[in-house]
Amino acid sequence: MISRYTAEIGSATLTAGLGLAAVVGALEFGIGWGDAGPEPGAFPFYIGLLVVAASIGTLIQATVGRHGLQSVFLHKEEAKRVASFFLPMLAFVVVGRLLGLYVATALYLAFVMSVQGKYRLVISIASGIAAAVIFYFVLEVAFQVPLLKGPLEAALGLY
Amino acid sequence: MLKKTSWLLATTIAVTFGGVAQADWKPAKPVEFIVTSSPGGGTDNFARVVQSIIAKHKLMEQPIVVTNKGGGSGAEGFIYTKVAAGDSHKLTFGTNNAYLLPYVAKLAYKPDELTPVAAMALDEFLLWVKADAPYKDAKSYIEAVKAKPDTFKMGGSQSKDTDQTLTSLIQDATSAKFIYVPFQGGGAAGVQLAGGHIDSNTNNPNENAGQWKAGAITPLCVFSPTRLQGGVKVTATMGWSDIPTCKEAGIPIDQFQMPRTVWLPGGVPADAVAFYADLLKKVSETPEWKEYIERTSQTDRFLAGQDLKTFIASDDAKNRKVFEQEGWIAR
Amino acid sequence: MENFASLLHGFGVALTTYHVMLMMIGVLLGILVGVLPGLGAPNGVSLLLPLTFTMDPVAAIILLTSMYWGALFGGSTTSILFNIPGEPSSVATTFDGYPMARQGQATQALTLAFLSAGFGALVGVILITVLSTWVAKFALRFSSPEYFAVYFLAFASFIGLGTASPFKTIVSMGLGFAFAAVGMDTVSGGLRLTYGFNELLSGISFLIAVIGLFGIGELMLTMEEGLRFDGIRARVKIRDVFRTIATLPRYWVTLLRSAAIGCWMGITPGGPTAASFMSYGLAKRLSRRKEGFGRGEPEGVVAPETADHAAGSSAILPMLALGVPGSATAAVMMGGLMIWGLNPGPMLFVERPDFVWGLIASMYLGNIVAVLMVLATIPLFASILRIPFAIIGPVIVVVCFIGAYTVAGRPFDLWLALAFGVVGYLFKKLNYPIAPLVLAMVLGDKAEDAFRQSMIMSRGSLSIFWSNGLVTTLLLIGLALAFGPLLSSALGRLMKPKASSAVA
Structure with a gap:
């Protein structure tokens, strides 16, 4: 269980970090006002500072108003549901990188349909493969957009 | 796997026997045209005209897939080409930015990691x-x-x-x-x-x-x-x-032109380079190409092989001088 | 009058069975690419370009523009049904279109979107027909300072709208600007904020951010709530379509205002995205039902859609007359013109009247064909919502990631989309507004470039921003929009204390 307060602090720290990254990154390119206007780093630098400042503002707001933020941000039950959606999606991206997006599409759809949708395994697998094939025809054949491919396509001789 | 080994073999043979540029290499799968500008840019037009001519005159059996990788003034496309080392099915279209970009920005490729194939036209200023x-x-x-x-x-x-x-x-x-x-x-x-x-x-x-x-x-x-x-x-x-x-x-500048260039990744067989050089040469001899050149008022000049290398070296040196003098060289 | 004669001639050119067939094919293909996020209109048009090499220029441009209209319509469809903008310019449509769909009014939302879009497009074309010469001259008056003022105006009309914490609004907008700054910097010719990663070289694509923030983020939220889409099992009744058509005249003020904003933004390269945001912002400000916005207010669908399409169609004019594309898609079409052997520029109207007026006539016809066709697809699209979530949810996930990959063919973008998805989920849960981030990503680097170009021109003097009437006026309107609400609320507070203290 995560409280709203923790979530606020966490995300404000994250945005402050991103802002800081912009500030540090911008320093490399000069942040002054040359005779031809602002230098390349000036804009990201001040934007970064602004993000850091506003993040700190959110932090202070959250700390001051701490009592009002004791509500639950994420229940255990909700967290489970989000995880059950997010983890397969993460796996989809990982598998997509390794085996190509078509294989990942088929596997992901088959998995989610059978495990979460409680469809019969045969139907799930068939739908997964069908979707991948449809995508292949729409993208590669009709529009000639190459999608990320893996060893399976290479073995089948599809480019 | 098998294919890769046989390529390697072919490369080795080509290299050992001095690789007389006999164009008996042929693309075995669709060829990707990598355009180092966004859709609609000058390089994009150049690549698509070449594509349309190849398609119209059926100069190549395999189909062509065009992808735009114009990020970072085209650096995206050249880095993509560098990473594809050894892949003879990726043809990259650019200008002299192929060898000039790495001077002015810190980039993860060097011009000698690309194989020049041809320069097809000189754009005038x-x-x-x-x-x-x-x-x-x-x-x-x-x-x-x-x-x-x-x-x-x-x-x-x-x-x-x-x-x-x-x-x-x-x-x-x-x-x-x-x-x-x-x-x-x-x-x-x-x-x-x-x-x-x-x-x-x-x-x-x-x-x-x-x-x-x-x-x-x-x-x-x-x-x-x-x-x-x-x-x-x-x-x-x-x-x-x-x-x-x-x-x-009354402006004492002899010549300033921008070549429209075509590249392959590094480490490709000499036969493949010869094949594409020959293909592009055929393209440059079609009436459609002449029409493109005339319409865009460029100068028709086909360069490949040693001529191309010489041209690149001199263009590179000329530009480098300016960059150094202006202090644009990135470290 | 001369223009009308030319237009009639144009209809003669465009109205052949072959051309009408091309229009229908184009619109259908367009809807398809528009529905797939990432594969939007610019990609679609450039994919179709090789096919047109062997075609007659008039037929070719009819095919491409029809595809463009189709893609714009398709983009709105996914925004409304799934909260995934298929096109950058349909982001603003999600704000009210998606809530409407969730309340079971998908048919109404889609009908309104398509009709107002069609209206916007027609206004854009009429503008081109009547005022082409004048508009081309007007566009020539815009230089970097004026561009900056236009971008500023687009921002000002949208900012300060939400009820979110001002800190969170600033964070969101600032991050958008920072993301937009990543990659090659036009003005200095150097790379910025890439930290040595090749993946960041070409910047962070706005489309990836939208796919993640809206599509994936929204799905995560839906899952968490345990809400299956079956909550919105809308029955599709054809009668609903006609009933909604009858309500359209009610929004005439919004329609006209949005069409005007759209035309203006299409001609001066603010583009359709800026137009739709600005139009949404103004509609909300000027509406009597402000609270309804963001919760399924029909006006919030009408405003951005009208402006989007008005901008999309009027952007064709600067492309033809000046050779400056007003939108990304126009840029691709311009490449096409050159390949077909036409030189865009003021003389195109004189040299190739058959082409220009054929195109303009086809824009009238193409839009009508497109509206009819998308209206016919409404039952189909609305019934997608009735597919069980266990199937449609994962399919949307797959479509989002495939879309993310097709934007530029970069594997890294898959990770980026996932990361933006998590950010979108967190931001929504914690009441960070997402729209300012999106707007900043679209306009941020353009505004910065315009500002710095102005500074180079004026050698570092800000006085360039009040150097002529046009730029001064634009900036003043922008300032009034930005600080107007602040001032009026401050004034209100100054006036009020007595009354409220009396009560206390």
């Missing part, structure tokens, strides 16, 4: 001013700029790229001083000139032809050793061949 400006020739314009240094605005496409290099060369050759304003592309620089927001630009013929025809702007001279081809009048009184060379007009 002209000095343009607004039509109602009181300058009849290049000389009087330069005199006016000299009289009031740092007030005349020269527009161009991008920063530390061909237009700014040329501006720098003009400044060196004439000791005039401009304010250089970088725009997103040549088209924008052309419209800014027509609208009178800048005083001149160094656009390619194609980028300004429409505005010239309409009488909004006028060319003063061309940075080419000889006058342009094409006798047809563009306006009532002038055609491309009526534009004096800049040398004639």
